[in-house]
Amino acid sequence: MSSSLDQRRPPLTAPQATPGPAGPASGRRLPRRLRERVAGAGFLAPAVLLVGTLLLAPFAATVHRSFFDDRRVSGFAGLDNYALFLNDPVLTRSVQNTLMWVVGTVALPLVLGLAIAVLTDGARWSRVARLIVVLPYALSGSAVAVVWNFVLNTDGAANQVLKAFGMDSLAQGWLLEWPGNTLVMIVANTWQSAGVAVILFLVGLQTIPPETIEAASLDGAAGWRKFWYVVLPQLRTVSVVVVGTSLVNGLKSFDLIWVLTQGGPGRQSETLAVSMYQETFLALHPGAGAAVAVILTAIVLFASWLYLRRQLTPKGD
Template identity: 70%
Template sequence: MSRVAARPRRRDRRVHGSVRERLYAGGFMAPAVLIVGILLIVPFLVTVHRSFYSDNVQSRFSGLGNYRLLFTDPVLIRSVENTLLWVTGTLVLPIALGLAIAVMTDAARWTRIVRLAVVIPYAISGSAVAVVWNFVLARNGALNALLTSLHLGSLAHGWLLNWPGNTLVIIVASTWQSTGVAVILFLVGLQTIPPETIEAASLDGADGWLRFRHIVLPQLRPVMIVVVGISLVNGLKAFDLIWVLTQGGPGRSTETLAASMYQETFGLQRLGAGSAIAVVLTIIVLGASWTYLRRQLQPEGA
């Protein structure tokens, strides 16, 4: 009987112990949860609430009126188009260039200088990058001067004046800065690939493109997930480079959703429209990130 009676006591101790551990864990997590709630969740809820009200002197409930602007206002429609261009450009260019540079400079020693030259721009702030590229892309800037010296003056023009060319050259400037982090991450991924797999592939006759496609690239998948995630978020929240280079102009033609959110809220004092853009942008970032990571992190065969 004593043994039978001892078993429920042990179970009770285990239950009380697990409850006590959870209470301790909750106590340690409570300050962090409280800070996150105050600094992130509460302002977001206030923004959502404000997005349903008009921007008149006497702000009134307008339902989805501010959200309809994304489909009816020509400026905001252009902003959505620019955001799509940014997402596409920041996904394709930095990843492709970063992977190519990492693969070509992985083994050779002298290429450390090349890698350093590519990585250095990533350490520069977006505002500094904008100042550099303004010197290059201005009407009387370095690029037009170079074209003129090469007797290609007919190609010289105002690179930041006409859409979509102005958006595309800003994306190129962003690529110049952001390729560095892709190079670093891909180099780390290449160094984690076991040399035995490369040697086995070579013995089997897989060289060049076949070896890269079937051996190297699949083993870079974890790094690729990180690089794509970073590039996706950077494309959706692009602001500083655009604002310093053009302030969204001319005629707000280079604005993305992030820049339009700032312009509507602080420039034009249209708090409802700015809040609606902020809510939509937040939903897009969270939805795109969650969908991508959910698909990529699924176990194979699931």
């Protein structure tokens, strides 16, 4: 009975979906490249926001403040604060000292760090030598300044040693005359910062393939020629890092100078970093201090860009 009824029923069919009006973007997906860019922008957004809030916004405020005078109710001063670099002998000397710091704090750590790394690489006493050289880097700038104040003071260790060996004529007030005070502070800074250069160059030396050294020896290269034509070119990347870090650290050096001389005598040993502090917080000239900060930032960026562009450009370009 049931079988006959089943035979009479029409077969069940699935309802057909009626096509509706489709929008222009329905069923479409964003191109893969566009989706990757959107995802990348999403990941970068927090970092960009953080850098913009903590770095770019204060710098923009500093640039804005540099165009106003130093009165309590500030008025627009144009380029008057920047003209001080041409008219104020203190800021002129500060620029000279800053250029001396740039040359000294880049050249000395680079040369000394490379020399110590090459001489101690593979030696039995290399660990002791590295510890002695690297240890000052663990000290703060203020602590280094206290140590060197003990050495460079008028009655300090340097003059005492000279007098003990009968060289009284060479004893002097190391921190009392320009440019000698700037030069000895650069030496003190090098004593602290050379340790990082040694570590970086040692790492670079260990990454050099030994096959290149062996091939140079088989070709007859030895001594200075092997170092200059084989080893040194393979330390190019490390040299870029050493010069970059030394350049930035030298330009923003403050604590060492402040503890040793406070920019004196007569503000003769100031760098731009010290002059920025003097003008802003001691002389209460925020407009002039902001102009010094802008000039210092421009020097750091330009020097870094100029060096990195030259060193990181491919040889064929």
